Amino acid sequence: MDTLDQLRAGQLAGSTRLDLACGLSDFPREIFDLADSLEILNLSGNALSQLPDDLHRLTRLRVLFCSDNLFTELPACLGQCSSLTMVGFKANRITQVPGSALPPLLRWLILTDNCISELPSELGARPHLQKLMLAGNQLQRLPDSLQHCHRLELIRVAANQLTELPEWLLTLPSLTWLAYAGNPLETEADAALLESTAVIPWPALRLEQQLGEGASGVIHRATWTRPGAGELPVAVKLYKGEMTSDGSPLHEMNACITAGEHPNLIRVEGRIVDHPQAQTGLVMELIEPSFRNLAGLPSLDSCSRDVYADHTRFSASVALRIARAIASVAEHLHRQGITHGDLYGHNILFNERGDCLLGDFGAASFHAKSDSAESRALQRLEVRAFGVLLGELLERIDSGLTAHGREQLDQLQQRCCQAQVMERPGFGEVVRVLQDL
Incomplete structure (x- = not known):
């Protein structure tokens, strides 16, 4: 984290990135001294409510973060920033989003956890728009103009107030990852199933080291003392209870439970009760340490695509084992009326043999189990996500794949990602094709 003293003393001259979180209520004019170099500006965690009208003087500025501030309106000056592609104003008090506030090269817009009830039609006139984060607002509809955003x-x-998903949304040629839980339109989780889930008293758990932390909660290794059955090593996820970029952690917990059992899902042992701070949580099977994440999270540059380590390579047998498993578990989830919403390599744990587990249900949503045009379209959005993943695996196969096998997999990948949503195969067909290889 940079300091205001460093900025004022000229010690940050030539910086391409500036991070300031020091209780600012006014925009420091000294930032303009970095106009020839500054590309990323992070002013999150301050007390700002305005930005200067001449912000466009930062001609190289590509990324602006102003989360956790006091803005009530998305600043109109952003629309004059000719190089700005990513705008993040999460957890402010924004009620108004003027069309003039949208920069022409906008690629990634984050307005999570605000008070927005309407979006401007100008949003659909941003052809580079690829990623749109709107969870935790008061939207009752999406602007019809978004149907022109073919790169989205x-x-x-x-967690908005949407009563329906517009038909055009489910025909967008590039739409791949959609989360809509917690809206009136969503089919609810099976209440009977949630109630029948085993309950595990908090005093029966002994927390040990922290294993990880995400937007929705913290995961610890723990020991569960089971009545009459001895001790069992488990993982405990305690949910934070606050709005994440994907949605509500409570919906994530419900989806984990409703998903049921599958060899490629992390088994849920039960939900926690009697926590002293009334925190919600799940007890899950403990994963062997040989498992690791298949990929890294998307970067500022990759936007919606995972980042793989340069040395990542797979044999054909391992890559196919992963692909078959993920197609199988996605088919299983769809039968339960769940779309994962975040089918990505960074949410897959795998080992050297190609055994894998799909995790992170933060973006999961429920849809009707009955067959309909809407449920088929929702499922085929997720098929595109699988197609992206399959393409990433194919790019990294270093041995064992015949020319014929490569041709078949390339064809499947292309079918999964084709622009006509309803012409993509369902996961049942994907599973059969992969099994026949």
Whole structure:
């Protein structure tokens, strides 16, 4: 983290990135001294409510973060920033989004956890728009103009007031990752199933080291003392209870439970009761340490695409084992009326043999189990996500794949990602094709 003293003393001259979180209520004019170099500006965690009208003087500025501030309106000056592609104003008090505030090269817009009830039609006139984060607002509809955003790949509209998904949304040629839980339109989780889930008293758990932390909660290794059955090593996820970029952690917990059992899902042992701070949580099977993440999270540059380590390579047998498993578990989830919403390599744990587990249900949503045009379209959005993943695996196969096998997999990948949503195969067909290889 940089300091205001460093900025004022000229010690940050030539910086391409500036991070300031020091209780700012006014925009420091000294930032303009970095106009010839500054590309990323992070002013999150301050007390700002305005930005200067001449912000466009930062001609190289590509990324602006102003989360956790006091803005009530998305600043109109952003629309004059000719190089700005990513705008993040999460957890402010924004009620108004003027069309003039949208920069012409906008690629990634984050307005999570605000008070927005309407979006401007100008949003659909941003042809580079690829990622749109709107969870935790008061939206009752999406602007019809978004149907012109043919590059739009990821939308988060969970925890709003949407009563329906517009038909055009499910025909967008590039839409791949959609989260809409917690809206009136969503089919609810099976209440009977949630109630029948085993309950595990908090005093029966002994927390040990922290294993990880995400937007929705913290995971610890723990020991569960089972009545009459001895001790069992488990993982405990305690949910934070606050709005994430994907949606509400409570919906994530419900989806984990409703998903049921599958060899490629992390088994849920039960939900926690009697926590002293009334925190919600799940007890899950403990994963062997040989498992690791298949990929890294998307970067500022990759936007909606995972980042793989340069040395990542797979044999054909391992890559196919992963692909078959993920297609199988996605088919299983769809039968339960669940779309994962975040089918990505970074949410897959795998080992050297190609055994894998799909995790992170933060973006999961429920849909009707009955067959309909809407449920088929929702499922085929997820098929595109699988197609992206399959393409990433194919790019990294270093041995064992015949020319004929490569041709078959390339054809499957192309079918999964084709622009006509309803012409993509369902996961049942994907599973059969992969099994026949």
